Amino acid sequence: MKLISATPSPYARKVRITLAEKGIPFELQTEVPWDSTTKTPQHNPLEKLPVLIPDEGKPVYESHFILEWLEAKYPAPQYYGIHPRTQDDLLFAKQVEVVSDGMCDACVMLFFEKQRENPSQEWNARQMRKVEGGLKALSDWVGEKDFLIEDRLTLADIAAGSVLGYMTVRFEAIPWRDQYPNLARYCDRLGERESFKSTKPYPQTITDRIV
Numbered sequence: 001m002k003l004i005s006a007t008p009s010p011y012a013r014k015v016r017i018t019l020a021e022k023g024i025p026f027e028l029q030t031e032v033p034w035d036s037t038t039k040t041p042q043h044n045p046l047e048k049l050p051v052l053i054p055d056e057g058k059p060v061y062e063s064h065f066i067l068e069w070l071e072a073k074y075p076a077p078q079y080y081g082i083h084p085r086t087q088d089d090l091l092f093a094k095q096v097e098v099v100s101d102g103m104c105d106a107c108v109m110l111f112f113e114k115q116r117e118n119p120s121q122e123w124n125a126r127q128m129r130k131v132e133g134g135l136k137a138l139s140d141w142v143g144e145k146d147f148l149i150e151d152r153l154t155l156a157d158i159a160a161g162s163v164l165g166y167m168t169v170r171f172e173a174i175p176w177r178d179q180y181p182n183l184a185r186y187c188d189r190l191g192e193r194e195s196f197k198s199t200k201p202y203p204q205t206i207t208d209r210i211v
């Protein structure tokens with residue numbers, strides 16, 4: 001199995017953490033999706049990574065769907081299960097992923113807006129509100145807990161941990177660790193896991209102009 005990924009990608013990191021927690025071997029194919037050398041469009045009509053390429057069968061894309069696919073194809077107890085046991089807890093975990101991915105989307109929008117000749121302050125303010133709203137929601141949900149659900153790592157922590165790790169790399173300017181010390185503690189504790197340590201995000205060098 002292969003995973004097309006990018007070094008800073010919080011979406012790809014969710015998949016990398018899940019593969020590590022489930023103990024599924026895979027080949028990591030790191031690239032920059034905006035560079036002319038990208039292979040992503042060959043596997044995903046939406047031209048976005050991450051893309052999971054199984055040894056047999058069709059490519060799987062959209063990080064939340066890749067995690068669904070992995071949980072279905074590699075179920076507990078043979079593989080670490082990332083879905084909470086009850087339906088309500090699973091729905092809550094998916095809601096945490098919606099908020100976490102939405103924060104990532106807003107961060108990506110901010111990143112692109114900065115590249116524009118005349119960045120729109122209103123547009124940036126709108127995206128920042130989404131990030132700040134998401135941080136408050138995560139902080140309220142985490143409280144003083146180590147894990148969001150069932151006192152073990154689940155989909156919710158993989159999603160929340162990935163966006164917080166991304167903010168650390170991409171948005172040092174946002175003082176979320178001071179604003180939400182409970183989130184900082186939560187993020188650092190998740191960061192002690194091998195699956196988080198081995199997938200730490202770092203900036204990529206984009207050679208072609210993003211158009």
Ligand SMILES: N[C@@H](CCC(=O)N[C@@H](CS(=O)(=O)O)C(=O)NCC(=O)O)C(=O)O
Binds near residue numbers: 011046050064108
């Ligand atoms: N909703 C998608 C978002 C993925 C995404 O935006 N990936 C970026 C790369 S990164 O921001 O994750 O590093 C991409 O491929 N962008 C290329 C494009 O948007 O054409 C997911 O969850 O997988």
